[in-house]
Amino acid sequence: MARSNYRYPLYRMRHKARFSSMGNRENAMGVNVPGFVDEFTLHYAKVNLTIMQRYGTAGSTLEHSTIIAIRHNEKVKQPMLVKLADGNTYSITNISANNDSYISYDLLTLELNTKGK
Incomplete structure (x- = not known):
């Protein structure tokens, strides 16, 4: 059985996100x-980018984006809005889905939603 490239311990999946x-x-x-x-x-974990990843996104449209990890879920799709624990609402700009095994995680790239606040 193929293993997921990334894993998140349960204690990191402590935040809740509302999907709309x-x-x-x-x-x-x-x-x-x-x-x-x-x-x-859904519960999610915050994904921290490395310094090199942050430098790579500087000046691009991804500079002010946030990445979260969720357990793989077929219901998550674009276009959806996500309200995180910080109280802000984000649009999903990319879904990196992974359903290789029964414990798989999807990475969601989110951009702060400034429309219709």
Whole structure:
């Protein structure tokens, strides 16, 4: 059986992220309006980049991005919004999925969402 390239101990998966997607939701007046609807919550670990990785992203669109690791989950897809424990909402810009084994992790690259706050 193939092994995952990266592993995260359970104590690092202590943060919770809320995942949302575009859909219709009911406003206070009972009218369906388009917007982001909460779908599910997952635990995640923060991924720290090395100094060389940080220098490599300097000046690029990835400079202000965040990377998190989650247990492999088929429900996570683009476009989705993710609300992290820091209270900020992020858009998923890349999903590095890994389903090699029963204990696999996906790396999500997130960019701070400044639209529709």
